[in-house]
Amino acid sequence: MGVAELFPAERQEAKPVDRITIRRPDDWHIHLRDGAMLKAVLPYTAAQFARGIIMPNLVPPVTTVAAAQAYRERILAALPAGMDFTPLMTCYLRDDTDPDEIERGFRDKVWVAAKLYPAGATTNSHAGVTDLNGIAPVLERMERIGMPLLIHGEATDPEIDIFDREAAFMEGSLIPLLGRHQGLKVTVEHATTAEILDVVREHRSRCAATITPHHLVINRTHIFQGGLRPHLYCLPVAKRERHRLALRKAATSGEACFYLGTDTAPHVRGAKEASCGCAGVFCGPSALQTYVQVFDEEGALDKFEAFASLNGARFHGLEPNPGTVTLERRPGRVAEAVSVDDTAVVVFRGEETLPWSVA
Numbered sequence: 028m029g030v031a032e033l034f035p036a037e038r039q040e041a042k043p044v045d046r047i048t049i050r051r052p053d054d055w056h057i058h059l060r061d062g063a064m065l066k067a068v069l070p071y072t073a074a075q076f077a078r079g080i081i082m083p084n085l086v087p088p089v090t091t092v093a094a095a096q097a098y099r100e101r102i103l104a105a106l107p108a109g110m111d112f113t114p115l116m117t118c119y120l121r122d123d124t125d126p127d128e129i130e131r132g133f134r135d136k137v138w139v140a141a142k143l144y145p146a147g148a149t150t151n152s153h154a155g156v157t158d159l160n161g162i163a164p165v166l167e168r169m170e171r172i173g174m175p176l177l178i179h180g181e182a183t184d185p186e187i188d189i190f191d192r193e194a195a196f197m198e199g200s201l202i203p204l205l206g207r208h209q210g211l212k213v214t215v216e217h218a219t220t221a222e223i224l225d226v227v228r229e230h231r232s233r234c235a236a237t238i239t240p241h242h243l244v245i246n247r248t249h250i251f252q253g254g255l256r257p258h259l260y261c262l263p264v265a266k267r268e269r270h271r272l273a274l275r276k277a278a279t280s281g282e283a284c285f286y287l288g289t290d291t292a293p294h295v296r297g298a299k300e301a302s303c304g305c306a307g308v309f310c311g312p313s314a315l316q317t318y319v320q321v322f323d324e325e326g327a328l329d330k331f332e333a334f335a336s337l338n339g340a341r342f343h344g345l346e347p348n349p350g351t352v353t354l355e356r357r358p359g360r361v362a363e364a365v366s367v368d369d370t371a372v373v374v375f376r377g378e379e380t381l382p383w384s385v386a
């Protein structure tokens with residue numbers, strides 16, 4: 028007699044869960060831009076998330092306490108009446124960042140973290156850091172005051188194959204940095220490789236990774252499916268299928284070191300559909316629908332709240348949000364594109380009918 032006959036109840040098909048209610052989630056990686064773009068995209072993020080880390084890669088970047096305060100005010104002014112969203116600001120690190128300015132903004136609760144863009148690694152990163160050793164005094168200060176470092180983890184040497192840049196950064200910069208600054212809290216943003224997930228796990232007492240919705244559903248082949256798909260191009264670029272599977276496993280594992288960060292990164296249509304198109308996927312409007320679909324497909328809906336609403340808050344020393352959001356298995360569409368001035372930003376999965384909707 029097999030196990031199945033001994034335990035007949037286990038053979039019954041579990042009734043699929045069609046609704047899930049979780050604490051209101053947060054998005055720990057957002058590009059809101061500024062001006063008309065900010066006004067156009069903010070409502071989509073505020074509709075899904077209670078709080079969010081606002082990335083500082085404006086032109087010029089947000090490098091001072093005063094600039095972060097002013098940007099936060101512009102975000103709050105752009106928030107439609109009746110919506111509630113708390114922007115958590117960040118400081119863009121440069122070679123000449125002053126440790127005292129970093130500490131002042133953190134103590135005054137203007138910013139909650141600093142963002143490391145290796146110079147040239149991604150959109151608006153040219154003013155970023157050219158030499159990690161050069162900012163050791165800043166990192167030592169952050170370590171001392173408990174301020175997290177958020178990292179775009181890609182090597183910048185143009186000779187390095189674009190699909191290897193996260194791995195090269197991991198070996199050449201991230202692992203040494205974690206060794207040099209053993210108390211520094213570090214988030215690896217938009218993780219895209221299996222190997223970096225293991226490095227995060229090894230340092231999980233003070234290291235975490237955000238995982239985007241798009242990296243959970245596309246691999247590098249999708250970018251070329253039937254022709255070049257510029258709206259699927261972002262940095263770090265999507266990798267091979269085995270990496271996508273590792274990301275799905277990590278996100279849905281319930282491990283506290285993995286949490287939600289969409290990297291929603293709007294660029295107007297003309298900047299994406301171009302001979303030299305910008306990197307960034309505008310996934311804000313379909314983010315929760317995509318994440319919950321992945322958790323459902325992986326049989327891990329019970330782990331969704333930890334990923335979306337608890338792990339990130341814990342890493343940043345914040346309470347989870349009051350209030351809840353409900354998602355349901357109901358086919359639905361999100362906007363295909365969002366208008367900005369006389370053009371638009373194309374929405375990730377905006378042309379699809381999604382199996383899950385926000386109730």
Ligand SMILES: NC(=O)N[C@@H](CC(=O)O)C(=O)O
Nearest residue numbers: 058149150261262292306307
């Ligand atoms: N992810 C992207 O491809 N682009 C982001 C920058 C970033 O997060 O690296 C952007 O600001 O457009």
Ligand SMILES: [Zn+2]
Nearest residue numbers: 149179216262
């Ligand atoms: Zn990035």
Ligand SMILES: [Zn+2]
Nearest residue numbers: 056082290292
């Ligand atoms: Zn980003």
